[in-house]
Amino acid sequence: MLINLSTIITQIVNAKGSDIHLSTGIKPVLRVKNRLVTLEDQPVLTKESLDELLKYILREDQLMALYQGEEQDFAYTFLELNARFRVNAFIAQANPNLVMRYLPPAILTFEQLGLPSIMHQFSQLMQGLVLVTGPTGSGKSTTLASIINEINHTRDVKIVTIEDPIEFIYSSDKSIITQREVGYDTNSFTNALESSFRQDIDVILLGEMRDLNTVQVAVTAAETGHLVFSTLHTNSASQSIDRVIDTFPTHQQGQVRSQISNSLQAVISQRLIPTVNGDLTPALEILLANNAVKSLIRENRIYQLDTVIETHRKEGMVSMNLSLFDLIRTGIVSFETALLYSPDPINLRNMLKRSTS
Numbered sequence: 001m002l003i004n005l006s007t008i009i010t011q012i013v014n015a016k017g018s019d020i021h022l023s024t025g026i027k028p029v030l031r032v033k034n035r036l037v038t039l040e041d042q043p044v045l046t047k048e049s050l051d052e053l054l055k056y057i058l059r060e061d062q063l064m065a066l067y068q069g070e071e072q073d074f075a076y077t078f079l080e081l082n083a084r085f086r087v088n089a090f091i092a093q094a095n096p097n098l099v100m101r102y103l104p105p106a107i108l109t110f111e112q113l114g115l116p117s118i119m120h121q122f123s124q125l126m127q128g129l130v131l132v133t134g135p136t137g138s139g140k141s142t143t144l145a146s147i148i149n150e151i152n153h154t155r156d157v158k159i160v161t162i163e164d165p166i167e168f169i170y171s172s173d174k175s176i177i178t179q180r181e182v183g184y185d186t187n188s189f190t191n192a193l194e195s196s197f198r199q200d201i202d203v204i205l206l207g208e209m210r211d212l213n214t215v216q217v218a219v220t221a222a223e224t225g226h227l228v229f230s231t232l233h234t235n236s237a238s239q240s241i242d243r244v245i246d247t248f249p250t251h252q253q254g255q256v257r258s259q260i261s262n263s264l265q266a267v268i269s270q271r272l273i274p275t276v277n278g279d280l281t282p283a284l285e286i287l288l289a290n291n292a293v294k295s296l297i298r299e300n301r302i303y304q305l306d307t308v309i310e311t312h313r314k315e316g317m318v319s320m321n322l323s324l325f326d327l328i329r330t331g332i333v334s335f336e337t338a339l340l341y342s343p344d345p346i347n348l349r350n351m352l353k354r355s356t357s
Helices: 005-015 047-057 060-066 119-123 140-154 189-196 212-223 237-246 250-263 291-298 302-311 320-329 335-341 345-356
Strands: 019-023 029-032 035-038 072-078 083-092 095-103 128-133 158-163 176-181 203-206 227-232 264-274 280-288
Touching: 005 019, 005 029, 005 072, 047 060, 047 095, 060 072, 060 083, 119 140, 119 264, 128 140, 128 212, 128 237, 128 250, 140 158, 140 203, 140 227, 140 264, 158 189, 189 203, 189 212, 203 212, 212 227, 212 250, 227 237, 237 250, 237 264, 237 280, 237 302, 250 264, 250 291, 264 291, 264 320, 264 335, 280 302, 280 320, 291 302, 320 335, 320 345, 335 345
Parallel strands: 128 227, 128 264, 158 176, 158 203, 203 227
Antiparallel strands: 019 029, 019 095, 029 035, 072 083, 083 095, 264 280
């Protein structure tokens, strides 16, 4: 039986869901507001039906590589409904599986996303490195898209995005935007980054810093006058900086700490938190690279960054607990939910006690 993809996509669009799970032996499943919902009106998926779908949406070389054990990441647009997805196809116990992340057609503003006003500051930067971090599904790509789109509409600069795959599609406005997909338009993140130095680029969006070479070129780009945005799968600002430094061999880490202290502008670490109404809202830790932060990075005292965030709130820095505290105080998130996402629940409890005493 063929998969009725049109019906499934219509349901996730209407439900404002985030992901479609298509796995052999079960019915299609949607992730809606961070919960998995089985589509009971759909038939159980078979290997044959998923094979047919893969033949329809993958090139022949991609299909061959998939069945040789190479997972496939790609973007797919369902033209009938103008719905775009980031797709991961993989094999499990010899059976095909797909996870399709729904990419909303409109790029939302900071205000529409519930992000703080300090985000406007990042779109006005002239150079340096800005990292947006968090686990899978925390909204990193959406936040970056909002930043890039604001730059596009407010500044006359040249922007290149290097992604695998391309997620959000931009239309050049005040800026010129070039979008390059790894595997289609360029062989690797590193090649695309290095060639961007010869393309009169002002702003670089790097989908992910995956390996030593990519990190090395990204840091160099930020240090030599470009504004570089990228992502990491890390849980805090301090962990993100540690991750970048630890990518390098031990004998290079002293030099890298110096480079990062010179080029880093900010680290935004975010989560999507269930609200009391069953929606999702962002909670953000924000580290701004002031002189104190730069000194701690150079001196390899990254473990003290959390203290700097706590003591520099007036500059716009925000700890994850403070962000959660504000969500509780405004009635958006319950106390119990906030504790589940807090990196330090005891401290969050104490913050609430002090506010009510």
